[in-house]
Amino acid sequence: EIVLTQSPGTLSLSPGERATLSCRASQSVSSSYLAWYQQKPGQAPRLLIYVASNRATGIPDRFSGSGSGTDFTLTISRLEPEDFAVYYCQQYGSSPQTFGQGTKLEIK
Amino acid sequence: EVQVVESGGGLVQPGGSLRLSCAVSGFTFSRYGMSWVRQAPGKGLEWVSGMSGSGDSTYYADSVKGRFTISRDNSKNTVFLQMNSLRAEDTAVYYCAKDIGYSSGDYFDYWGQGTLVTVSS
Numbered sequence: 001e002i003v004l005t006q007s008p009g010t011l012s013l014s015p016g017e018r019a020t021l022s023c024r025a026s027q028s029v030s031s032s033y034l035a036w037y038q039q040k041p042g043q044a045p046r047l048l049i050y051v052a053s054n055r056a057t058g059i060p061d062r063f064s065g066s067g068s069g070t071d072f073t074l075t076i077s078r079l080e081p082e083d084f085a086v087y088y089c090q091q092y093g094s095s096p097q098t099f100g101q102g103t104k105l106e107i108k
Numbered sequence: 109e110v111q112v113v114e115s116g117g118g119l120v121q122p123g124g125s126l127r128l129s130c131a132v133s134g135f136t137f138s139r140y141g142m143s144w145v146r147q148a149p150g151k152g153l154e155w156v157s158g159m160s161g162s163g164d165s166t167y168y169a170d171s172v173k174g175r176f177t178i179s180r181d182n183s184k185n186t187v188f189l190q191m192n193s194l195r196a197e198d199t200a201v202y203y204c205a206k207d208i209g210y211s212s213g214d215y216f217d218y219w220g221q222g223t224l225v226t227v228s229s
Contacts, residue, residue, distance in 0.1 A: 035215035037153075044203055044219035045153065056217065088153055092214050096169055099153040 002026055002091050004100035012108040019076040021103045023089035028069045030093030036065055036074045039102075040085045048087075049074065081107075110134035110218045114204045117223030120194055128189040128223060130204030137185040138162065141212025144178065144189050146200035147222070156202070157189060158212035167212060172198075194227045201225075 003026040013019055023034065032052040037045035047056040049065035052072055062077040076083055084107050089100040116128040130142070143158035157178040158167040166178055175194075180187040187204060201224050205216035 033215075044221055045216075046219075047215065047217050050208070050215050090153075090215060095167070095213060097155050097213060097215075099155070101152045 001096055002029065002094050002098050004089050004091055004098055006087075006089060006100035006103045008103060009101075010104045010106060012106050013079055014108045015079050015081055017079050019074075019079055019083070019105055021074040021076075021087055021105070023067075023072040023074070023100050025070040025072075025091060027094075029072070029091045032068050032072075033091060033093035034065075034067070034072050035090045035092065036063075037088045037090065038083075038085045039088065045088065076105075079105075110206070112204050112206060112218050112220035114202065114220040114223040117202065117225045119226045119228065121229050122195060122227055124194050124227070125190070125192045126194065126225060128191065128202055128204075128225070130187045130189075130220060132185050132187070132204075132206065135206070137180075138182040139210060141207030141210055141214070142178075142180060142187040143205050143207055143212055143216065144187075145203045145205055145216070145219075146198075146225075147203070148197075148200045151200075154200075158207065159187065160212050161210040165211065191225070194225075196227050199225060199227045 036049040144156040201222040206218040
């Protein structure tokens with residue numbers, strides 16, 4: 001199965017700053033079938049990005065995804081207070097679908 | 109409005125069984141795959157099982173294969189997860205999630221709030 005490694009484990013930034021989160025796959029992700037989710041404490045995950053760079057319905061344009069092959073990035077251009085959460089990547093190009101271990105984005 | 113509501117979690121002894129239910133509304137249920145994803149306390153997400161829209165295809169993580177069974181009742185817009193031979197490492201919040209496509213195995217656009225399963229003596 002494909003192992004996804006997210007970095008950094010924790011990212012400390014201030015509102016208004018730019019956040020760059022990485023997701024690296026142990027082998028190439030077919031067709032860039034990679035998604036990103038946001039999870040806040042006590043809540044279910046929320047879909048942000050699919051097929052590496054497509055924003056889900058209702059997701060603000062400050063969220064963007066990029067990458068292909070084994071290296072993917074989630075960028076939040078200007079952090080809002082509500083963006084501080086845990087972010088997970090998921091590959092669904094190969095069975096079984098797998099998730100990364102998460103990056104915690106915390107307020108500095 | 110899409111709604112996904114899980115139920116059936118609770119405390120169970122090791123070796124015991126539990127059946128989770130997930131009731132959905134707001135979309136044509138039989139057209140979409142449904143999955144279960146779990147999250148152990150303080151840990152990340154782990155896909156557990158999925159089923160196609162008609163129920164003719166099922167998928168399981170190796171960690172639960174042979175112990176868990178997914179099923180669905182399209183007349184009641186409900187998906188189930190029967191969990192047998194439970195182990196301490198099955199302790200987690202179990203989320204029900206709607207697949208973006210019919211066959212399951214894609215990404216998930218709607219999730220329930222989860223139901224907690226605790227396996228302990």
